[in-house]
Amino acid sequence: MNPLNARIPEGPLADKWTNYKASCKLVNPANKRKLDIIVVGTGLAGASAAAALGEVGYNVKVFCYQDSPRRAHSIAAQGGINADKNYQNDGDSVHRLFFDTIKGGDYRAREANVHRLAEVSNNIIDQCVAQGVPFARDYGGALDNRSFGGAQVSRTFYARGQTGQQLLLGAYGALSRQVANGSVKLYNRRDMLEVVLVDGKARGIIVRNLVTGEIEKHFGHAVVLATGGYGNVYFLSTNAMGSNVTPCWRAYKKGAMFANPCFTQIHPTCIPVHGDFQSKLTLMSESLRNDGRIWVPKKVEDAERLRKKEISPNDIQEEDRDYYLERRYPAFGNLVPRDVASRAAKERCDANNGVSHSGLAVYLDFKDAIKRFGIDTIKARYGNLFQMYQKIVDEDPYQVPMMIYPAVHYTMGGTWVDYNLMTTIPGLFAIGECNFSDHGANRLGASALMQGLADGYFVLPYTLGSYLADEIHSPRMTTEEAPFKEAAGEIDAMLNKMINVKGSQSVDNLHKKLGKIMWDYCGMGRSEKSLTKGLELIKPLKDEFWNDIKVPGGLNEYNPEVEKAGRLIDFIELGELLMKDALNRKESCGGHFREEMQTEEGEAKRDDDNFRYVATWEHQNGEHILHKEELVFENVELKQRNYK
Amino acid sequence: MAKHGLITSSIGKKLIVGTAGLFLMMFLLVHLSINLLLLRNDGGEWFNAASHFMGSNIIVKIFEVVLFGVFFIHIIYTLLLTFKNWASRPVKYFMTNKSQTSFFSKYMFHTGVIIFVFLVFHFWHFFFIKLGFVSPPQGIDSENFYAMASILFNNPVYSIVYIIFFVFLGFHLNHSLQSAFQTLGFNHNLYTPFIKSVSMFCAVFISVGFSVIPVFYLITDK
Amino acid sequence: MDFTLKIWRQLDAGSKGKFETYQVTNVSPDSSFFEMLDTLNQQIIDQGEMPVSFDHDCREGICGTCSLFVNGRPHGPDTGITTCQLHMRRFKDGETIVIEPWRAKAFPIVRDLVVDRSAFDKIIQAGGYISVNTGCSPDANAIPIPKRAADLSMDAAACIGCGACVASCKNASAMLFVGAKVAHLGLLPQGKAEASRRVQQMVAEMDSLGFGNCTNMYACEAECPKEINVSTIALMNRGFFMAKIFCEKEEL
Known part of the structure; x- marks a missing residue:
């Protein structure tokens, strides 16, 4: 029997959410005060959920590993947030946003979830404006919009290049208000290490206090994970250094199934890797592709000379430049979706036409845009990005074309959730990037912020209430009861084992090794051969960790090496599952490109007959068991994406 | 929350120091205009008349009390703020801060202390004589401030110290006027550059204005 | 190297x-x-x-x-x-x-080099927000906001709360941090409703946490990674004493 029940409400697509809200169970205010909710993570999803739940009267405990909730990595989102306000009168609507998102995700997302997302998108903008988010405006005082990849309307709201920051600060303000109010209690510098189950339901978490090293036990009638994506499994990514999969992974091992792990998004415009000491990749906003033209030299000799710095890119004549995106995709040109642009860059670099000293970079050239609009206009549009590039690379992008290369950015896969955003463990919810639900196999630009806030402000308060309505008779537990003590004991034992390995490899070194295997064998292009090889290479890493890891210092102190080691072992295990999932999915779709499955022109080829499902993995005695949630499309017609 | 009124708050105290400072600056201008009468070649007739007026007029006398009050407040509140500031960084940096800031702004407290020390001497030489705390130099009437000033300014050491003091006062004033406006909440992209210029001008005007007198005495050997 | x-x-x-x-x-x-x-x-x-x-x-x-x-x-x-x-x-x-x-x-x-900056969180909790509950907001375009106000507000809102202002200030004053938040919210029409309450509460909290006082040295502005202007401090000062002098007494 299939254990997966998506619990999608009956009725026409457009009425599902309305009907759900009208008929779902509620908790009365007096009872809300008796219910405790744990929220892990304070990014857009976590902060907004904690604030919204605190506002309606629940007791909320919110946890983050950073020193302040305001530092969650949502803050780094640059471009903007989508909403179908149709302020530009260009024909936007709920259905169109829904359709673009489904299509952009290469038809691997659940219709009902995506439609709900499109429905609440407008409320988000209203809410954020009321909170004081300083979105860009035009001279009349109305909100401005910009266009983004994958859509034919301008529906992206933005606050300079810092939209994520501003939205997060809005949510952080709302959260702070509830903290002052007493309805939310804030626990910073805490790593969640385990979810506590009582009679099969999530009833609390075990965290490590990162300052003192103390293992703490916390009770909640429900637990909400809002812990972000797992891009750091590749070591180098645009994620924050601390971004990790640990809460989701530990929940996975307790029974919360994991869906579509192989759906990872590689962002095409990042600053290229410059050395093996590198710790982190920096994203350059997708908006640069509006005016920049991407090219590599036509001749391999030229590329070689560029790599050796014998000539400058400005020496390459126009006829010797290959504007490969414009050549291959004349209709969309430089504005093809992220996955397509990334693969095209890799294809050129694999053909030995890449530039930079490593050969792993392509040019993003603003020469023509500067000629057309003048340097001042370009400065006004992208000044801060150009400045950032110059600080990192030490080249002036107004004079010399920028060098870019794709980098791991976002993970569409994640903890499986039903329509209520509840995982396969009752009482355990997952929201934001850490769940799998809304983006299918590829996320469109400016949709991540939309999903995080939609889940936190407007979806979870309803669906969680519906779950908690049946929990009002469950009394608060003390954390001295057996399940908590056992869970804490297990974590303590694991940490002790880890610190006592006293091997020879530092956490970072092993992480780099993992990242390299992931990138080389399960990166932008994947094949049966590469994945089999990758799996073979990744399996010994687990043993290597438990036999040879070196974690200096002790457990009862501030010790970042302990944090990193704990995260690494989960990444190693996840990496294996990710490859397994990639191997299983013998089709190309969205961010997942199987080299065996491409059209004659080298485009991704989906296999709807065999793979129109959510690959959901269950952990059983160390084995990963696959379950399939069939995706039903009643409102859109499945088509091969075409950007030519 | 603890009681947090205007004058117990950080901003309130700053406000008090700033407004008191502005008042003291007004006084300096009045003082300067009288001192400049020393330059008149009239044997001190006008200067002594003005001094007499300042020492006897009832309104001026009331203002004298106000002036001392304001001066006292300026010092007390500065001390309150400064002690709090010192306490805010119990462990100092090893490397001295190299941030780009205006040079004078860093030393407001120091220049303030120098000014205070000078004022003690100044009182000794003039104001306390008037009050009768200190007896005037031999053979000089305690009302004849012109004569007292002449004796002092004819001493080159005193004159040079006097000029140096006014350089410090200039430093203090240069930052203070614009700073007071900022504290009072006035910062405007159109007017603030103008206020900064006025601040600079006032500082130079006052310190040069006062310094002209000893220079005059040194040159003319009067 | x-x-x-x-x-x-x-x-x-x-x-x-x-x-x-x-x-x-x-x-x-x-x-x-x-x-x-x-x-x-x-x-x-x-x-x-x-x-x-x-x-x-x-x-x-x-x-x-x-x-x-x-x-x-x-x-x-x-x-x-x-x-x-x-x-x-x-x-x-x-x-x-x-x-x-x-x-x-x-x-x-x-x-080592890690410090605890939760004092900044406490200042924000004292009032660094607009009190609006989820779901009760009017349409986003209901109140037109002049572009200049939105831009200035954004300039101030760019603060990342790193604490460089405190670190560079010879008095360890947090006034640029507080000023930036007061300016960000106070410059927008939706933030004006509780502007006087906000500035009083935030300043009171700041004072109680052991930060020093601004002596208008502007090292904070010079070192701010987001180059936030000290005019936000002037705005805070103005808002603060206007509130203290002219607003009727209320329980904060």
Whole structure:
């Protein structure tokens, strides 16, 4: 029997959410005060959920590993947030946003979830404006919009290049208000290490206090994970250094199934890797592709000379430049979706036409845009990005074309959730990037912020209430009861084992090794051969960790090496599952490109007959068991994406 | 929350120091205009008349009390703020801060202390004589401030110290006027550059204005 | 490139700390300051000792976690950037680099170069928000907001809460941080309703946490990685005493 029940409400697509809200169970205010909710993570999803739940009267405990909730990595989102306000009168609507998102995700997302997302998108903008988010405006005082990849309307709201920051600060303000109010209690510098189950339901978490090293036990009638994506499994990514999969992974091992792990998004415009000491990749906003033209030299000799710095890119004549995106995709040109642009860059670099000293970079050239609009206009549009590039690379992008290369950015896969955003463990919810639900196999630009806030402000308060309505008779537990003590004991034992390995490899070194295997064998292009090889290479890493890891210092102190080691072992295990999932999915779709499955022109080829499902993995005695949630499309017609 | 009124708050105290400072600056201008009468070649007739007026007029006398009050407040509140500031960084940096800031702004407290020390001497030489705390130099009437000033300014050491003091006062004033406006909440992209210029001008005007007198005495050997 | 590093080491808030000297060699001029420290930490781990703790997270200059006082300047010898955006090419080969934590009474040391900045969270909790519940907001375009107001508000809202203003101020004053939030919300029509309450509460909280007082030296503006203007402090001052003098008394 299939254990997966998506619990999608009956009725026409457009009425599902309305009907759900009208008929779902509620908790009365007096009872809300008796219910405790744990929220892990304070990014857009976590902060907004904690604030919204605190506002309606629940007791909320919110946890983050950073020193302040305001530092969650949502803050780094640059471009903007989508909403179908149709302020530009260009024909936007709920259905169109829904359709673009489904299509952009290469038809691997659940219709009902995506439609709900499109429905609440407008409320988000209203809410954020009321909170004081300083979105860009035009001279009349109305909100401005910009266009983004994958859509034919301008529906992206933005606050300079810092939209994520501003939205997060809005949510952080709302959260702070509830903290002052007493309805939310804030626990910073805490790593969640385990979810506590009582009679099969999530009833609390075990965290490590990162300052003192103390293992703490916390009770909640429900637990909400809002812990972000797992891009750091590749070591180098645009994620924050601390971004990790640990809460989701530990929940996975307790029974919360994991869906579509192989759906990872590689962002095409990042600053290229410059050395093996590198710790982190920096994203350059997708908006640069509006005016920049991407090219590599036509001749391999030229590329070689560029790599050796014998000539400058400005020496390459126009006829010797290959504007490969414009050549291959004349209709969309430089504005093809992220996955397509990334693969095209890799294809050129694999053909030995890449530039930079490593050969792993392509040019993003603003020469023509500067000629057309003048340097001042370009400065006004992208000044801060150009400045950032110059600080990192030490080249002036107004004079010399920028060098870019794709980098791991976002993970569409994640903890499986039903329509209520509840995982396969009752009482355990997952929201934001850490769940799998809304983006299918590829996320469109400016949709991540939309999903995080939609889940936190407007979806979870309803669906969680519906779950908690049946929990009002469950009394608060003390954390001295057996399940908590056992869970804490297990974590303590694991940490002790880890610190006592006293091997020879530092956490970072092993992480780099993992990242390299992931990138080389399960990166932008994947094949049966590469994945089999990758799996073979990744399996010994687990043993290597438990036999040879070196974690200096002790457990009862501030010790970042302990944090990193704990995260690494989960990444190693996840990496294996990710490859397994990639191997299983013998089709190309969205961010997942199987080299065996491409059209004659080298485009991704989906296999709807065999793979129109959510690959959901269950952990059983160390084995990963696959379950399939069939995706039903009643409102859109499945088509091969075409950007030519 | 603890009681947090205007004058117990950080901003309130700053406000008090700033407004008191502005008042003291007004006084300096009045003082300067009288001192400049020393330059008149009239044997001190006008200067002594003005001094007499300042020492006897009832309104001026009331203002004298106000002036001392304001001066006292300026010092007390500065001390309150400064002690709090010192306490805010119990462990100092090893490397001295190299941030780009205006040079004078860093030393407001120091220049303030120098000014205070000078004022003690100044009182000794003039104001306390008037009050009768200190007896005037031999053979000089305690009302004849012109004569007292002449004796002092004819001493080159005193004159040079006097000029140096006014350089410090200039430093203090240069930052203070614009700073007071900022504290009072006035910062405007159109007017603030103008206020900064006025601040600079006032500082130079006052310190040069006062310094002209000893220079005059040194040159003319009067 | 080779460097001599003098780094402040301190076990925890209660312990006495001291400087340790380290050598790092063969550093690429293209590496970031933190990548240089990663290299150093790898060396230290190889020797079986505790690596240097320092705060960092996004490493792209926006989360505000990083907080190093490098050679006498918060975020090092460059302007408009955070420590994570600092690159080694800004230093001379063979140079001695002194690295200290933020120093302020309100920012106690956690370990080595890591400080506790929860005082900033407390200031925000005192009123750094607009009191609006989820779901009760009017249409986003219902109130037109002049572009200039939105832009100025955005300038102030760019604050990342790193604490460089406090670290650079000779008085360890947090007024630029508070001013930025007061200005961000106070410049927008939707934030005006509770502007006087907000500024009074935030200033009261700031005063109680042990920060110093502004002496208008403007080191904060010079060192702010987001280049926030001190006019926000003037705005806060104005709002504060207008509220204290002219508003009727209310329970805050």
